[in-house]
Amino acid sequence: xxxxxxxxxxxxxxxxxxxxxxxxxxxxxxxxxxxxxxxxxxxxxxxxxxxxxxxxxxxxxxxxxxxxxxxxxxxxxxxxxxxxxxxxxxxxxxxxxxxxxxxxxxxxxxxxxxxxxxxxxxxxxxxxxxxxxxxxxxxxxxxxxxxxxxxxxxxxxxxxxxxxxxxxxxxxxxxxxxxxxxxxxxxxxxxxxxxxxxxxxxxxxxxxxxxxxxxxxxxxxxxxxxxxxxxxxxxxxxxxxxxxxxxxxxxxxxxxxxxxxxxxxxxxxxxxxxxxxxxxxxxxxxxxxxxxxxxxxxxxxxxxxxxxxxxxxxxxxxxxxxxxxxxxxxxxxxxxxxxxxxxxxxxxxxxxxxxxxxxxxxxxxxxxxxxxxxxxxxxxxxxxxxxxxxxxxxxxxxxxxxxxxxxxxxxxxxxxxxx
Amino acid sequence: xxxxxxxxxxxxxxxxxxxxxxxxxxxxxxxxxxxxxxxxxxxxxxxxxxxxxxxxxxxxxxxxxxxxxxxxxxxxxxxxxxxxxxxxxxxxxxxxxxxxxxxxxxxxxxxxxxxxxxxxxxxxxxxxxxxxxxxxxxxxxxxxxxxxxxxxxxxxxxxxxxxxxxxxxxxxxxxxxxxxxxxxxxxxxxxxxxxxxxxxxxxxxxxxxxxxxxxxxxxxxxxxxxxxxxxxxxxxxxxxxxxxxxxxxxxxxxxxxxxxxxxxxxxx
Numbered sequence: 059x060x061x062x063x064x065x066x067x068x069x070x071x072x073x074x075x076x077x078x079x080x081x082x083x084x085x086x087x088x089x090x091x092x093x094x095x096x097x098x099x100x101x102x103x104x105x106x107x108x109x110x111x112x113x114x115x116x117x118x119x120x121x122x123x124x125x126x127x128x129x130x131x132x133x134x135x136x137x138x139x140x141x142x143x144x145x146x147x148x149x150x151x152x153x154x155x156x157x158x159x160x161x162x163x164x165x166x167x168x169x170x171x172x173x174x175x176x177x178x179x180x181x182x183x184x185x186x187x188x189x190x191x192x193x194x195x196x197x198x199x200x201x202x203x204x205x206x207x208x209x210x211x212x213x214x215x216x217x218x219x220x221x222x223x224x225x226x227x228x229x230x231x232x233x234x235x236x237x238x239x240x241x242x243x244x245x246x247x248x249x250x251x252x253x254x255x256x257x258x259x260x261x262x263x264x265x266x267x268x269x270x271x272x273x274x275x276x277x278x279x280x281x282x283x284x285x286x287x288x289x290x291x292x293x294x295x296x297x298x299x300x301x302x303x304x305x306x307x308x309x310x311x312x313x314x315x316x317x318x319x320x321x322x323x324x325x326x327x328x329x330x331x332x333x334x335x336x337x338x339x340x341x342x343x344x345x346x347x348x349x350x351x352x353x354x355x356x357x358x359x360x361x362x363x364x365x366x367x368x369x370x371x372x373x374x375x376x377x378x379x380x381x382x383x384x385x386x387x388x389x390x391x392x393x394x395x396x397x398x399x400x401x402x403x404x405x406x407x408x409x410x411x412x413x414x415x416x417x418x419x420x421x422x423x424x425x426x427x428x429x430x431x432x433x434x435x436x437x438x439x440x441x442x443x444x445x446x447x448x449x450x451x452x453x454x455x456x457x458x459x460x461x462x463x464x465x466x467x468x469x470x471x472x473x474x475x476x477x
Numbered sequence: 478x479x480x481x482x483x484x485x486x487x488x489x490x491x492x493x494x495x496x497x498x499x500x501x502x503x504x505x506x507x508x509x510x511x512x513x514x515x516x517x518x519x520x521x522x523x524x525x526x527x528x529x530x531x532x533x534x535x536x537x538x539x540x541x542x543x544x545x546x547x548x549x550x551x552x553x554x555x556x557x558x559x560x561x562x563x564x565x566x567x568x569x570x571x572x573x574x575x576x577x578x579x580x581x582x583x584x585x586x587x588x589x590x591x592x593x594x595x596x597x598x599x600x601x602x603x604x605x606x607x608x609x610x611x612x613x614x615x616x617x618x619x620x621x622x623x624x625x626x627x628x629x630x631x632x633x634x635x636x637x638x639x640x641x642x643x644x645x646x647x648x649x650x651x652x653x654x655x656x657x658x659x660x661x662x663x664x665x666x667x668x669x670x671x672x673x674x675x676x677x678x679x680x681x682x683x684x685x686x687x688x689x690x691x692x693x694x695x696x697x698x699x700x701x702x703x704x705x706x707x708x709x710x711x712x713x714x715x716x717x718x719x720x721x722x723x724x725x726x727x728x729x730x731x732x733x734x735x736x737x738x739x740x741x742x743x744x745x
Contacts, residue, residue: 211506229635232649324713327650344636348716356638363639 059191059390062120063150064127064142065105065112068164071141073108079131079138081106083181089130090185098122101189103196105157105178107171109164114154116191120144151195152383158199159206159375160213166372167213172203194390202382209378210371215364219247220254222360223331223352227255227299230329230350234259240297241265241280242290243304244272247333249279251301256280264297266290268304291315295322301331302338313342316349333357391455398464399448401473406440447471480534481589483527484548488582490520491551494575501572507646510568517575521555524582528552537600540608543588550612550734551581557616557660565656567648573623603678611671611695615730617664618702622730624657625723632717654715657723665702672699691733698729 066076081089081104093102093115101116113123124142128135145153156162158175179196182188188196207213216225224234231237237260241252244267252263263282267273273284285293294300294315304310311330316339320328330351332339337353344351352360414421414436421429447467454463468474497513528548531539539545558574561567631647648656672695679686686692705722708714 226635228649229631230650232651325715326713327716347718350635352638359638 059116059394060118061114061145061147061150061191061195062117062123063112063114063145063153064120064123065110066138066141066143067110067112067162069162070143071138075138075141076109076111078133079111079127080108081111085130086181087185090182090187092130093123093126094187096122096126099126101192102187103178103182103192105175107174110157110162112157114150114192114195116189120146148383148387151386152379154195154199155202155379155382155386156376158203159379160203161206161372161375161379165217167217167368169207169213172200175203176200191390195386198382198386202379205382206375206378210374212368212371212375214371215367217361217364217368219333219354219357219361220251222357222364223251223301224254224258226350226352226360227260227329228258230327231298236261237298238262238264238296239299239301240285240290240294241276242300242302242310242338243267243306243334244276245303245333248301248303249276251331251333252280255299260299264293266293291319294319297328298326299329299331300339301333303332303334304338306334306338307336309338309340311339311343313340313346316340316343317346320346320349331357391460392452394460395451395455395464398468398473399444399451402447402467402471403440403444405471405473406444410436410440478591480527480530481586483523483530484582484586487520487523487527488579488586490516490523491575491579491582493517494520494571495579498572498575501569501646507568510571513571513575514562517555517571517578518559520578520582521552521559524548524552524555538604538608540604542590544585544590546608547581547585547588549608550615551578551585553612553616554578554581554619557613557620561620561656561660565648565652567627567652567656569627569647570620570623570656573626574620577619601678601682603674603681607671607674607678610667610674614664614667614671615734617660617667618727618730621657621660621664621723622727624653624660625720625727628653628657628720629717629724632720650716654719657720658709658715661702661705661723665706668695668699668702672696694729694733698726698733701726701729 066079068076071079086104086106089104090102093099093104093113098119099115099117099122103114105112105114113127115123117123124135124139124144127133127142128138153162158172160167160169160171163171175196179188182192216222227234227237234255239252239255239260239262241248241263244265252260256263263277263280264285265273265277265280265282266285266287267276268287270284270286273287277284300311302311316328316330320326325348327348327350330339330343330349332351332353335354339351339353341351341353343349414433421432424432447470451464451467454460493509493516494513497509500508501510528539528545531545531548535541540549554574555578558570558578561570627647628650631650631653634647635650647653675692675695676686701722705714705719705726709719
C-alpha cells in the first residue's frame, strides 16, 4: 500500500485559500471519480469542511494529487503551494488518525470532525472510489478516534460559556430535568446559555426584562413565561438557575435578597450566572450556603482550566495515535509481504516432498528412526534457507524499494506475483 | 482454622480495592475500578463464609471478640457499599469505602484470639438483634459520611471557581446530598432500635449500663443524627452545614465503636 495525502487546514491557510479549494456536495462525487481515473491513483477519499480540505489516496506520489487539486479548481499551483501540506505512508496514516481523533482541530477534542470524516468516507464509498486499503485505514481511524475519546478526557470538559454553564449546573443539580431557569435581561449570551440549558433538560423558563414586550417575545421562544420586571424577585424562589445580563449600572440581586430567596426555597441550591458587565449580582451571594455564583470571569476561568486539561489529555492522545500508527503500519506491511513469504515456503516445501518421494526407494532401507531423521534434516534445511530472505522481506517492507525487493525474491524462488 | 485463612484471603482481595483508592486519589481519575470492584465482591463472599464458619465453630453469633466484631463490621460496610453502588453507581464512593473495608478487615486479622469462650453476660438472644442492628446502622451511616465528604469536596470546588481537581469524577451535589440523606434515613432507625434493644438487654441482664462510656457516646451520636433529621424536615437543612453534621455524627460512631473498646465496659 502506498498512501499519499494532500490538504490545507486552518493551520496552514486562511479562509480565502480554503474556500477556493473546497468541494461541495455536488462537485465532490465528480472530483472523486476523476481522481481515481488518473494514472497511479487507485483509491481516494476527499474530506472538505470549513476548516480543512484534504485528499487522501492510494497512490505512490503526492504530486499527482496536488496537480489534480489545482486543475480541478483551476488555480495556478504557485498560488496555493505554500499552503498545501503533503504526507506519505506512515505520516499520512498518522495525519488521518489525528484528524479523526480531533487532535488537529481548531478546538482540540471537538466531536464534530469524526462525523465529518465518516461522512467523507461514506460519500467516497458510494462513489466507488474506496478499495481495501483506504477502507482498512478508515476503519482503523474510527477505532482510534473512539479509543482516544474513551481513554483520555480530551472532549470531556466544556470550552464555551454556555457549555460551561450547563456543565456547572449539572455538577450542582445532577439531572436538569424539572429544573427552572430564570433569565433576567435579554442579551444574546443569556439567551444562548438558556437555550443550552433547555436542550439539556431544564423544563421551564421564566423571562423578565425592563421592557415587558421583549420579555414576552423571548418567553415565546423558550415556551416559557414572562414576568414583569417589578415583580421578578417574587418569582425567584421558583428558579433553580438564574441567568442575569441586564444593562443595570448596579447590583440588582443583593446578598440579602439572595439569602431571603434561598430561605424561601427551604435551602434548595441555586445557581446564579452573572454574565452582565457591570455585574448584576453581588459577589457576596457566593458566600451563602447552597448558593453558587459565577460571573463572566469565573466562567472564563473554568473554560481556561478546561482547555489546559484538554491540552494535557491531548498529549496522552498523541501517544495513543503513535502506537496505533505503528501497529497499523506493521499490519499493512505484513499484509503485503506475507503472501510472498507463504508462497516461498509452499514452493520449497513442495520441492522437499518431491525429492523425498523420488528417493523413497532408497529411503525404504533405512530404519524408521533414519527415515524420521531425513525428514527432520530436510525440513530444517528448508527453514534455514528461508530464514534470511523472510527476515529481509519483512525489513524491506517498510522501505520504498520494498515492492521491488519482493518482486526480485519472487523471481529468485520462482513464485508467481500474488493476486 | 479455615475461617482465618478465608479472612486473610478476603483481606488480600480487599487490598486491590485499597490500591484502587490510592491510585485514584493520586491520578485524580478512576483507576482500576472494575478489577477492584470484582476483587471486593470476591472478598465479601470469602468474608461472609469466614463469619459463617466461625459461627459454626463457636455455636453462637460470632460477635463477642474483637476479631469477630471487626470482621462483621467490615462485611456490613462492604454490603452497604455494594447496595449503594447498585442503586447509585457512584464510582467515587469506592475511593472512600474500600480503604475502610480494608482497615476493618485488617484490624480483625490483628486481633484473632483462638479461644472461643463467650463471656456469660453476652450469652443472650438479644445479641442476635442488638449487634446486627447497630452494625447495619453504622454501615449506612458510613455511606452517609462518605457522601458528605464528597459533597464538601465538590462544594468547595464549585465555590472556589477552580473546579478542576476532583470535579469530573465526583457526583453532583444533588446526588451526594440525596445519598447522604437516604443513608441516614436507613441508618438512624437502625441505631435507634440498636440502642433500645441494647438497653432492654442490659436491663434484663441487670447490669449498670448508664455509665458505660460506649452507651454515653452512642447517645451523643444518636442525638447529632436526630438534630440532622429534625432540621432537615423542619427547615430543609442541607448543604455544607448538614455535611459537617454527618461527619461529626460519624466521628461519634467511630469513637463509640473503636475508641471506647470493642465491647461494653461492663462485659470485661
